[in-house]
Every structure is written in C-alpha cells, then in structure tokens.
Amino acid sequence: MGLFPEEKITVNLGERAYEVIIGPRLLSRLGHFLSGRDFTPRALLVTNTTAARLYAPLAEKSLARAGFEVVRAEIPDGEEHKSLATAAELYDLAYEHELDRRSPVLALGGGVVGDLAGFMAATYLRGVPYVQLPTTLLAQVDSSVGGKVAVNHPRGKNIIGAFYQPRLVLADVETLKTLPPREVRSGLAEVIKYGVIADPLFFAWLEENAERLLALEPAALVHAVAASVRIKAQVVEEDEREEGRRAVLNFGHTLGHALEAATGYTAWRHGEAVAVGMAAAARLAVYLGMLAEEEAARLVDLLRRVGLPVGLPGGISPEELLAFMRRDKKVLSGRLTFVLPVEIGKVEIVRDVPEEAVRRVLRLCYN
Template identity: 70%
Template structure:
C-alpha cells in the first residue's frame, strides 16, 4: 500500500511517497529526478548502522556513487559548526551542482542536510528520507531547513524544497517508544489546526498508532502530510497562513532552548506548547474549556508531557518566548485554537495573560 501526496509548487512541486519497503526504491527515485552521478548521504551513526547498507545498495544499483557524511546524533549538533564540516567534505570531494544531498535520518539530519543543500554552491538538489515519525509527518515536508543558535532554535535557515520525500514506514519499527510518542505530537497538531474529524479519529485510534499498526499509521501519515502540503502550497514562506503550523511551537521552542535541546524531544516540547496554547485560548475567551481538555487528554494519553519543566522559571520562559523568530516588533504572537480543527494567529496578547497561563502550567503538576 503506497500513498502519494503532492506538494504543488509549480516547477518546484514534488511528491511525498508513503508506504512499506520504499527504501529499496530510493536509487530509482533519485535517478529519475537528479542528473548527478554522485550522492552525498547525510546521516548519523545509529541510522546508518540500521539502514545505510539498504540505502547504499539501492543508490548504487541505480548507478550512483555514494559519499557518506555522518554527523553525531542529537539536536545540539544541528549547528553551523557541523554544517561547516559537511561543506568541507563536499568541497574536498568536488561535488558539483548536480550532485544531490540525501538526508537519511530524523528531523535533525533533515534540517541540517537541507540547510547544507540550500547553501552549498548556492543550492544543490535535496532528497528527504525521514526515518522518524515526527520527520515523516512534519519536518521533511515543506522546505524549512535550518540550524540552531545557542540563543534560539532554527533562527539560521532558509526555505528550500526537496525534490522528493520518501517515507518508508518500515523504518519506524526500530524507533524507541518515546520517539514514536514525540512524532504523534505533530500528528495531533494537525487535527487541532485543520481537521476536527481527523482529531476525533485520533481519539479512537491512538492506541493502534502507538504500536505502529500499519493501516492506521499509513492513514495518519498521509493525512498529516496532506494537511501540511495544502498549507505550504498556500503560503510557502510563512508570510501568513503557514504560521498555523507553529501551533504549540512558541512555548515549545522556549522549553527546548532553555533545556539545551537535550532534555526534551521536539515533539515533547511541542506537546507542552499545545497544552499551553489551548489554555491561553480559554483564558482569552476563544475556546471552550471542554475543547482544551480534549486536547490535553489526547496528548496525555499519548504519553507526552503536559506541563513545563519544574526547573524553568516563568520569567525565563517568557524571555525566551520574546526571542522567538515569530515575535515581531515585540508583539507576542501565538497560534490559538478557536475550535478543534480551526486555529487563528493572534497578535498583541497581553503579557500578563501569557504569564498567568505559563505559571498555571508549571504549577498544575498533573492536576490541570
């Protein structure tokens, strides 16, 4: 069962292929889209050990020469320093503008490899092969590529679309349960921001997704990708509607930055941010309390955190939020639900309301 979702961007359109066993067709798919004879595959040691041989055999079988570029595993390595090492390798090997960069890994690998592809020689072809659930439904789609800075997440980056996203669901079988749960945070996000029927389906099928049952998994990944593709087609560079994809990310990025990008997976931090955004919507009279409770309950059922870390003060969180790239001219901006399936971008939110919600989130400790 293979699902195909198109991201329609004119001459930069590309497909998202979703199904089992797709890694074996990687070489054929790359060859069909890229004229270069060599491929730089960016990965980390864990993913390369699991899937490197299969990927290389497929690429080599299509007549492509594979160059491996390994980066350490971890969000803290999504940096300019790591990017520089990849530039050095690409330059030393004389990779030209027709040689693609293939990202084989999760969101960290995809973001870094995409940033390198976007900036090396002013842009070389880029292929996404996401190996985590979170990357398959979110970071591999839409062309956002970036590296982190000590003062903020993803503040150095570009919009650079891949030629192809190849989402092989077989690779998810080796994920640890925590990584699966982190990916489900982004799946839940899509239901909140754009599809109340999908959210209700998630409430009914969450346990099947947690154990990676293939039929609901294909459906969840395809619907998530379809929602993101639709939003990206409408607003590729986030000048308007695409900002709804940041639901939960404002506080989520603050949690990640203040904990050094190591204590929380991205999806875990976004889960906290989604609970906060729903509570903020209630505080502003935009969302019924019962709807916010549904969001929180589904997130908690998925085994995700629903409160801010006890070691982070409200003051530190607010200061980090103000440094977020979504803050314009000091105006606090959040994506807030008005019902499950529809959100609005709300600007100029009073700081005292945000502070009150963040304090309540820190103080509830499982009771809110």
C-alpha cells in the first residue's frame, strides 16, 4: 500500500462500466490489477520515449510476474505523432505478434499515448480491450477517462476518432513527480476547468491549495485528481457520446483547439491553450452580459497563479483563429458554439455565438 489511501471511482456505463483507481505506487502492481480479467496473456504496451525510460520496466516487470507476455510499442514524444500513420504502425505490430480480440492494449504515457492507443484498440479487429495508465496530470484528470479516442489530421485536432471506453484506468500519482513544471501547469488547467464547470467548492479549494499542487504534495494531488475524475465521470454517465451535457467539458477548448491547430500542435501544450481559451471564454461571457466581471477575474487570477497563460500570442490574427473555430467538430451548420460560465461552478452551452462578438473579445486578449 502507498502512503495515502487509494481512491476508487466507478464510471457507471452499464456493461461498459469501469473503475478509475487513483493513488501512489499503482504501476508496480499493474499485473495484480489485470489478473483475473478476461484477457489473453499477450499484451501490447504502447508508450512514448519519456514514459518508456521512466516507467516501462516497472510496468513490464509487474506484468511478467502476473504471467503476461509484453510487446512494447514505443513512439516518439510529441502531439505530431498522434496520427493515422502511427496508428498504422501499431496495427502492423499487433498483427505481427498475433494479438487477438482479448489481448489488452495498455496505454502508458500522457494524452497523446492514451488517445492513440485507445483509437488503435477501438479499430483493431473491430475493438480489443484497453487499459489507461496515464503518467501526466492532464491525462489523469481528463483524457484517460470518458472513452474519447482519436488521432489528429492536418486540418484539425481529434477529428478522426471514436467513443470507446477503457476497461480500467490506473492513475499513479507517483509518476507526476517526474513531470517538468510546464507539464504540471498544463494539467492544472483541466483541474481548474472542473471547478468552473461543476463545483464552486472545489474551485475555492484550488484557490487555497494551488501552491500545494505546484509542490506536488501527494495528498493534494490525490484529492485534486479524484475530484476532477468524479466530475468527469458524472458528466460522462449522463452523456457518453457528447450529444448534450458532455459538451460542458469543452469549456476553453473551442479557442484552445484553434490555437493549437494554428500553431501546428507543437508550440503550445494542450493545457496552456485551454487556459487561454478559458480566460477568453470568461471575457466573452462578460461581454455578452452572462458573467460578472469579478467571477471572470477569479478564474484569470487562478490561472495566472499557477503559471498558465491567459492571453493570445502575437502573430496569429482573430480571423485565422475564427477560421479554425469554424472547422471545429462541435460546430453545427456553421454556428459557433461556446461553453460559457455564468458563475463559478456553472456553465452554459451557447450556440450561434455572433462572430463579431468573438472577434471583438479576441482583439482584447492579446498579450
């Protein structure tokens, strides 16, 4: 057992239900968690260069003790490798090693690895089981839970994908100790998002405990990850396929995805782009008369305190960002859709936001 009790959260989706387990030292017990499930003993471990060096030997040793034969697929670091070309390489490897329909695909790494491995699992042999082993804060609180798997396309982020739930998620908070500070800050953007969309008390806790999280205090991390996952699980249970309420999880993402696409997915971390998107969405809500200025200021202040950007960089015009927003997969019949806060802890999905209002707010958001 670790120094702190594990948190176990069930994502209740009927026959697709699964557990999210959060705590320290989980990877060293990976084999234990997978034993007794309806898996065949050959597993594909998908990881990236950094996670492979830090955690793959630990995971593979635990799996070997439990009787699993591991085929490792190591991809380079970087969002640009979340592509159809990389997925094709994984298909080839799985086929060469004769993985069958009960062979688990294990995603060890951050959001890129999780999305890519999940997409591959959803489409190989029309679907094989997969397990999320997120090693970044961003992945632990967001992308590893909920079953949205995808790869990028040059014309947009995550526009080729599926809804495909994992069998299990193990969020080992010990892995967060090896993250660069920039990655920790990026993950905190999504943590802050959950407070804004659903829980004012959690947002207030974040205001009081931001420094503990930046210092990677284990108890604070377990609390923040568990609180975030509970909120996401509740939303996913209500709307698994993003046909209604689940869209609230896109708070900050309309502009965030546009910013990532406009910069080729390489200049900005996902959480950094989402932070800018959240700050801009709050300013847009104030402009439209939906949100008090003081509430927007609380969000912007907290983002700044944890070291996240809140303004747009030079060199990218509002028109360029609007062009990417129009291509976003959440746009219906050419109407811009934003998730906008009405108070801390409550947001609304606003369709057909006037482009001129977005344009004016964007002009105010440059650094």
